Amino acid sequence: MVVVMAPGATDEEIGRVVERVEGVGGEAFVSKGVVRTIIGLVGDIESFHHLNLRSLPGVADVHRISDPYKLVSRQHHPERSTxxxxxxxxxxxxxxxxxxxxxxxxxxxxxxxxxxxxxxxxxxxxxxxxxxxxxxxxxxxxxxxxxxxxxxxxxxxxxxxxxxxxxxxxxxxxxxxxxxxxxxxxxxxxxxxxxxxxxxxxxxxxxxxxxxxxxxxxxxxxxxxxxxxxxxxxxxxxxxxxxxxxxxxxxxxxxxxxxxxxxxxxxxxxxxxxxxxxxxxxxxxxxxxxxxxxxxxxxxxxxxxxxxxxxxxxxxxxxxxxxxxxxxxxxxxxxxxxxxxxxxxxxxxxxxxx
Amino acid sequence: MVVVMAPGATDEEIGRVVERVEGVGGEAFVSKGVVRTIIGLVGDIESFHHLNLRSLPGVADVHRISDPYKLVSRQHHPERSTxxxxxxxxxxxxxxxxxxxxxxxxxxxxxxxxxxxxxxxxxxxxxxxxxxxxxxxxxxxxxxxxxxxxxxxxxxxxxxxxxxxxxxxxxxxxxxxxxxxxxxxxxxxxxxxxxxxxxxxxxxxxxxxxxxxxxxxxxxxxxxxxxxxxxxxxxxxxxxxxxxxxxxxxxxxxxxxxxxxxxxxxxxxxxxxxxxxxxxxxxxxxxxxxxxxxxxxxxxxxxxxxxxxxxxxxxxxxxxxxxxxxxxxxxxxxxxxxxxxxxxxxxxxxxxxx
Amino acid sequence: MVVVMAPGATDEEIGRVVERVEGVGGEAFVSKGVVRTIIGLVGDIESFHHLNLRSLPGVADVHRISDPYKLVSRQHHPERSTxxxxxxxxxxxxxxxxxxxxxxxxxxxxxxxxxxxxxxxxxxxxxxxxxxxxxxxxxxxxxxxxxxxxxxxxxxxxxxxxxxxxxxxxxxxxxxxxxxxxxxxxxxxxxxxxxxxxxxxxxxxxxxxxxxxxxxxxxxxxxxxxxxxxxxxxxxxxxxxxxxxxxxxxxxxxxxxxxxxxxxxxxxxxxxxxxxxxxxxxxxxxxxxxxxxxxxxxxxxxxxxxxxxxxxxxxxxxxxxxxxxxxxxxxxxxxxxxxxxxxxxxxxxxxxxx
Amino acid sequence: MVVVMAPGATDEEIGRVVERVEGVGGEAFVSKGVVRTIIGLVGDIESFHHLNLRSLPGVADVHRISDPYKLVSRQHHPERSTxxxxxxxxxxxxxxxxxxxxxxxxxxxxxxxxxxxxxxxxxxxxxxxxxxxxxxxxxxxxxxxxxxxxxxxxxxxxxxxxxxxxxxxxxxxxxxxxxxxxxxxxxxxxxxxxxxxxxxxxxxxxxxxxxxxxxxxxxxxxxxxxxxxxxxxxxxxxxxxxxxxxxxxxxxxxxxxxxxxxxxxxxxxxxxxxxxxxxxxxxxxxxxxxxxxxxxxxxxxxxxxxxxxxxxxxxxxxxxxxxxxxxxxxxxxxxxxxxxxxxxxxxxxxxxxx
CATH class of the missing domain: 3.20.20.70 (Aldolase class I)
Structure with a gap:
């Protein structure tokens, strides 16, 4: 997942996102841009969902990156089924x-x-x-x-x-x-x-x-x-x-x-x-x-x-x-x-x- | 309902529609245009549905005119409910x-x-x-x-x-x-x-x-x-x-x-x-x-x-x-x-x- | 912008994205996940567009983060116009x-x-x-x-x-x-x-x-x-x-x-x-x-x-x-x-x- | 074209539609149903458009039946062009x-x-x-x-x-x-x-x-x-x-x-x-x-x-x-x-x- 902070988000707001992610055992990579800061999340997606990051102050958007389905995905089952x-x-x-x-x-x-x-x-x-x-x-x-x-x-x-x-x-x-x-x-x-x-x-x-x-x-x-x-x-x-x-x-x-x-x-x-x-x-x-x-x-x-x-x-x-x-x-x-x-x-x- | 015949529909095809409609007790009003013939149906809509008129030869389209719902319609119940x-x-x-x-x-x-x-x-x-x-x-x-x-x-x-x-x-x-x-x-x-x-x-x-x-x-x-x-x-x-x-x-x-x-x-x-x-x-x-x-x-x-x-x-x-x-x-x-x-x-x- | 690498993207493919971004004066922050790697880009968005990163091997997707309009945006013009x-x-x-x-x-x-x-x-x-x-x-x-x-x-x-x-x-x-x-x-x-x-x-x-x-x-x-x-x-x-x-x-x-x-x-x-x-x-x-x-x-x-x-x-x-x-x-x-x-x-x- | 009258449209309202259609040289076929009256129009479509029938009192809807294009239609040009x-x-x-x-x-x-x-x-x-x-x-x-x-x-x-x-x-x-x-x-x-x-x-x-x-x-x-x-x-x-x-x-x-x-x-x-x-x-x-x-x-x-x-x-x-x-x-x-x-x-x- 990628968390996109709003323009003008404060360091405190950024820190709060990082803290929450780390609190459930994830890692957060912060990329500060001129206008916006982006935070890349690494770890267990399920646990991130429960954090409700989109509701935190300073958060503009949360992008899901990987597919939400698992058993039917080709990712871990590359051969097509009959x-x-x-x-x-x-x-x-x-x-x-x-x-x-x-x-x-x-x-x-x-x-x-x-x-x-x-x-x-x-x-x-x-x-x-x-x-x-x-x-x-x-x-x-x-x-x-x-x-x-x-x-x-x-x-x-x-x-x-x-x-x-x-x-x-x-x-x-x-x-x-x-x-x-x-x-x-x-x-x-x-x-x-x-x-x-x-x-x-x-x-x-x-x-x-x-x-x-x-x-x-x-x-x-x-x-x-x-x-x-x-x-x-x-x-x-x-x-x-x-x-x-x-x-x-x-x-x-x-x-x-x-x-x-x-x-x-x-x-x-x-x-x-x-x-x-x-x-x-x-x-x-x-x-x-x-x-x-x-x-x-x-x-x-x-x-x-x-x-x-x-x-x-x-x-x-x-x-x-x-x-x-x-x-x-x-x-x-x-x-x-x-x-x-x-x-x-x-x-x-x-x-x-x- | 209105039945729209295809351009070039024959009199026999028109007659077949009329016959079916009358067969279930309805009335059919035929309007012959230069290019197309239109047939207006009057009677019990439900019975017309079972005729499957759209499948008859020469029929281009069937338009439903009245609303398909009854009990929730305002037509027979003009006062709004609480x-x-x-x-x-x-x-x-x-x-x-x-x-x-x-x-x-x-x-x-x-x-x-x-x-x-x-x-x-x-x-x-x-x-x-x-x-x-x-x-x-x-x-x-x-x-x-x-x-x-x-x-x-x-x-x-x-x-x-x-x-x-x-x-x-x-x-x-x-x-x-x-x-x-x-x-x-x-x-x-x-x-x-x-x-x-x-x-x-x-x-x-x-x-x-x-x-x-x-x-x-x-x-x-x-x-x-x-x-x-x-x-x-x-x-x-x-x-x-x-x-x-x-x-x-x-x-x-x-x-x-x-x-x-x-x-x-x-x-x-x-x-x-x-x-x-x-x-x-x-x-x-x-x-x-x-x-x-x-x-x-x-x-x-x-x-x-x-x-x-x-x-x-x-x-x-x-x-x-x-x-x-x-x-x-x-x-x-x-x-x-x-x-x-x-x-x-x-x-x-x-x-x-x- | 955020570049999402495909699952299984190689280090070489990741390096190629970073190299291109740095080649036009941008910065690239790499977040390696268990399944996917995400790269956050910081710098001039216009210059990144010309890189056509989406065509590079190993790239799954490129997300634009900031708004593409400038003069009509409220970002640098917070007061509403008359x-x-x-x-x-x-x-x-x-x-x-x-x-x-x-x-x-x-x-x-x-x-x-x-x-x-x-x-x-x-x-x-x-x-x-x-x-x-x-x-x-x-x-x-x-x-x-x-x-x-x-x-x-x-x-x-x-x-x-x-x-x-x-x-x-x-x-x-x-x-x-x-x-x-x-x-x-x-x-x-x-x-x-x-x-x-x-x-x-x-x-x-x-x-x-x-x-x-x-x-x-x-x-x-x-x-x-x-x-x-x-x-x-x-x-x-x-x-x-x-x-x-x-x-x-x-x-x-x-x-x-x-x-x-x-x-x-x-x-x-x-x-x-x-x-x-x-x-x-x-x-x-x-x-x-x-x-x-x-x-x-x-x-x-x-x-x-x-x-x-x-x-x-x-x-x-x-x-x-x-x-x-x-x-x-x-x-x-x-x-x-x-x-x-x-x-x-x-x-x-x-x-x-x- | 077919004009669908509203439930409860009066004879006067129906008459007004017929009169207008005949006024531009068209024919109007009236089909009175239990709930609604339908009027089939025969004649020059273009002239009917200018009548703005949809605005007349008692008119619920007007259905166009034939295609609005002519030169590109297959109707009068059945062979496909190269x-x-x-x-x-x-x-x-x-x-x-x-x-x-x-x-x-x-x-x-x-x-x-x-x-x-x-x-x-x-x-x-x-x-x-x-x-x-x-x-x-x-x-x-x-x-x-x-x-x-x-x-x-x-x-x-x-x-x-x-x-x-x-x-x-x-x-x-x-x-x-x-x-x-x-x-x-x-x-x-x-x-x-x-x-x-x-x-x-x-x-x-x-x-x-x-x-x-x-x-x-x-x-x-x-x-x-x-x-x-x-x-x-x-x-x-x-x-x-x-x-x-x-x-x-x-x-x-x-x-x-x-x-x-x-x-x-x-x-x-x-x-x-x-x-x-x-x-x-x-x-x-x-x-x-x-x-x-x-x-x-x-x-x-x-x-x-x-x-x-x-x-x-x-x-x-x-x-x-x-x-x-x-x-x-x-x-x-x-x-x-x-x-x-x-x-x-x-x-x-x-x-x-x-």
Missing amino acids: VWVGPAEKQVPIGPETFTFIAGPCAVETPQQTLEAAEMAKAAGATLLRGGAFKPRTSPYAFQGLGVRGLEILADVREVTGLPVVTEVVDARDVAVVAEHADMLQIGTRNAANFGLLQAVGESGKPVLLKRGMTATIEEWLMAAEYIAQRGNLDVVMCERGIRTFEPATRNTLDISAVPVIQATSHLPVIVDPSHAAGRKDLVVPLSRAAIAVGADGIIVDVHPEPETALCDGPQALLGNDLRALATAVRQLPAAVGRLDASARTRTGRASST | VWVGPAEKQVPIGPETFTFIAGPCAVETPQQTLEAAEMAKAAGATLLRGGAFKPRTSPYAFQGLGVRGLEILADVREVTGLPVVTEVVDARDVAVVAEHADMLQIGTRNAANFGLLQAVGESGKPVLLKRGMTATIEEWLMAAEYIAQRGNLDVVMCERGIRTFEPATRNTLDISAVPVIQATSHLPVIVDPSHAAGRKDLVVPLSRAAIAVGADGIIVDVHPEPETALCDGPQALLGNDLRALATAVRQLPAAVGRLDASARTRTGRASST | VWVGPAEKQVPIGPETFTFIAGPCAVETPQQTLEAAEMAKAAGATLLRGGAFKPRTSPYAFQGLGVRGLEILADVREVTGLPVVTEVVDARDVAVVAEHADMLQIGTRNAANFGLLQAVGESGKPVLLKRGMTATIEEWLMAAEYIAQRGNLDVVMCERGIRTFEPATRNTLDISAVPVIQATSHLPVIVDPSHAAGRKDLVVPLSRAAIAVGADGIIVDVHPEPETALCDGPQALLGNDLRALATAVRQLPAAVGRLDASARTRTGRASST | VWVGPAEKQVPIGPETFTFIAGPCAVETPQQTLEAAEMAKAAGATLLRGGAFKPRTSPYAFQGLGVRGLEILADVREVTGLPVVTEVVDARDVAVVAEHADMLQIGTRNAANFGLLQAVGESGKPVLLKRGMTATIEEWLMAAEYIAQRGNLDVVMCERGIRTFEPATRNTLDISAVPVIQATSHLPVIVDPSHAAGRKDLVVPLSRAAIAVGADGIIVDVHPEPETALCDGPQALLGNDLRALATAVRQLPAAVGRLDASARTRTGRASST
Whole structure:
């Protein structure tokens, strides 16, 4: 940390900062400038936080220098991680060597619709099935999901298709039942700062798909992952899904740069959700291509057999020509940037050739 | 609702929209322009939502015209509401005729610190005590609050000072215990879209202080209030506390316009939190003055007997000269904009003279 | 400045930074932490900028500590400035002791409309007349203003009403002709980074009203003022007029906190434009009250005799009851926060009693 | 356009809207709902704008339905345009069939530095040279560019390398001299709403590279292009360069979705500037890959022979391994998304094979 003194801070005020820092076992290096004095702190950051230095007289500002997250940081874990999803015999990797395609309906509506969407997804190359049973909706009057019945449908469809299931959990009280049915727990954008829920999934023993809060900085998003990791669960996959900006042409602004920024900072895998970022069907294919090219470890996309009748987010669900174009991109483009298909790698670590 | 057809939409496509709308009992008025056709829908909005018109071929856009909230809207409830907080014999109003000053420490740390802060608050004119027992913190390594022990301290301090207590609840599982100790439940900015929690406080039987999500639009914020109201609780006070923008000089940007916008749209009272908006002690007094002048129904402010040692948000807590300046503003300025002191009005509805 | 080295930076890399800094006559104080090394720089900031330290191997980040503006900073000019507008015998002050009310039509349309608006403004207590002859419009198909003919109308109306004129200049090539007719030159929000224009008004010899860029940080806005000041013109009045955020209820979000932030940092006066911030007539009076209470040195408001037929921004122009309410606020509220009416102070420095 | 009446609007108020619309030759279709009445307007949009309907009593809102731009819209010009840059015999295309790589130094500093950067750019596959002679800088104390001397250096380097030159113009008074030396005029992000400058380049007879304003919506950006087009110049290339958001990890947030959004709406070519979007060297290659994959018609990138000593934006300039990686991406990836190299297409329209 660096403490910046106000212009005109007195020697006494400077001394008080130094004294406090040394009082908790730290070292303070004073640099006196013509106008301002800067004090560099060396030692245990946690203990400095409790000093509340910003409140001391003569202190203008306190800059944090090092990253506030630890377990998810790449600093002490330079190799990028792979998260494995699904039952032991057929686990699907999400990580640096492969490209993983996750698809399915926004919401589980009926067994028939879910199965059809899953088969569309599988035919297009998806190796994981997404689908919402618990839906967080802005309006209390909107469809809130089928709940446990939806989880059962997903589990049934997994039986038929063989695709492991990713589904959202919105309440800490539901974590147990969701973990019982699903292979991966999704934390949605609206719960990115729901710390009780983050801790609950951290204790669930299941891999977690952590969507970025729509107004979370990358640092805050990594702190959310740290909450999960701190409860012993390092199987966290970050998912960029657009941030809130002033631009109205898209529902959110896909922050494509977040992918390489996360990869430079954290060892966790990072994927992209182009459907919820754009909220427009016609942008899903180009944004998926961009996600592959920028180096994302996967994408998650809405598909629906009949978008016209979808109970949730129909306007962004793919089918027909668009889905075929996406399937082609997912089949061809990852190789152009040096990645295997997710189905080409097994837990033993030996990747079969594509 | 208004459906805007794409340029070149065919008569068949237009007919399909009309047919669907009529199929759920609505009426559709078609306006054919040179370039575009517009279809005005009349009838039950809810039923139109399920039609997923945006997915139909030839449809370019669907505009919602009326507000999506009902119970909190001023449309069918033109008179502005007053919310009463505290035990029957000494209830404190928050509403259009009075100005209510809420103050206390950001976090409850010790009985001594809480009592001192409460006495500072009371001496400065506060009629409600704020204080956090459960703290949502961005870092899992930061002080998370004293929990139930904190609630007990707040209840003890209420005994001594007579100030009813406002405190935050961060998890639906804690609503019962918080409601048992506190007079008003606060929903923090990070939980503004935690719908399970909103519903739980909606069933708690206690008045709710609903902070604006730091990236919530005013409409989304009112929808959060609608979640609470829909569970039978209309005792909701809205609290503007700054939104996230590109400006780094303040922690958030206080959206002072939100006060008259809410008052034009909703019957709920609305107050301002200048401490968390600015994150800077030197801005609390001017922003409090602005809040009074713009017509807010109250303010909520951090005070702390020793900000230097505060475990949470010390830099923004008031004391000494600043608190005296605030006390003066709270005493004098509301009258200049036609308001009574909150202590001057009683539940019987007769206001004693100030 | 503070240079933060990357974790694992070598002694050689650290030495290279020190060497460069010393090479331009600066001093470098090295603080070695467990993980990171921090280097505090003391000396001439300008010379450090040219070193491009951020590009050196091993450097993670460079933090600027002191403010980048000089002439407009309060650091070496602690007393807040007053800017005087208008001809010598009847100059109007904008500064810390007074509250100045500026009003007039958004655009000059006809002599009749301009005169009527000016008389409305004057009757409501305004001491300066605003009105646009050159209008920057987002669409090339919108009304662009009357140009020089508009300036002549404004000058004629000044003759009749005695109100000095504030008008916008949008092109460096027009500065001379605008300065010839007007008493104060306005730089609009879209030109806040038009550095050639800023320099041109800096050389004009007239006071300048500098609106905040709709996406400018406060620091960037002060740097724009520095551009004007650097050409020898310190008669700059800052005008907060709302920033661009995600909130759609208002055209822009009025950043009311910017007023005390500017006053803490710079000696320049700062006023508020509630009309353009909100874009809604019903918010102008409450936001004007907030501006007075927060400590602004004035406000600038749109009025129009017939808003229904206005060629520009009719929806936000005041008349009738709203204007009367504003006149009352402007007459009464400044005194409640310790200010004189602008008409009560003369250049001699002696303020007559209100 | 659609006029939405307030709840409770009277028949008289509705009649007044209809009357006004019909008064300018339009048609008004009234849809009466239970709560609200909606009026669809058909006819000449321009004439409706002058009616200022939003100011009429009983009117709650006015929604514009069709796009406000005309000449740059794809509506009446469905085929996407190609803009040709450079002298007749060796024109370089920017358009839908090719991928164009533009590179060079942020600022022209010396003949030697400019030539070296140009040769780096050419060796990496660039077919157009960028370089700034007039630099818009936030601080009046920063390097402002070499001006006309810089233009001469660029012209000399064009002689040697054969690369046509793209350079920024920041002041309408400089358009003539810049157009004399350069092959394409760049409008920078800070001048995206400098309408006088837009009109001046519209009359210059040279192709224009129009960077997006850092806080411009896509619609505003297209309106800026319309300003240029309206003066007779349709040779405009749009350049996405990042928008201002709350995320601090990158200097701006690259809005990659803007590329397909522009292509769906306008016939103009659109390219991406990953260097200024990110402000970080390590993100330039992944973001360039994303730009190619999303379907951009080109990229513009900073290169510098010695970033450590660059007078402007050194931290983002590429060299060495990064530049080689970029050259590989530019050579290989466009073909994977169906594009030719820009050098493979000539003005005659016949594309030679790659």
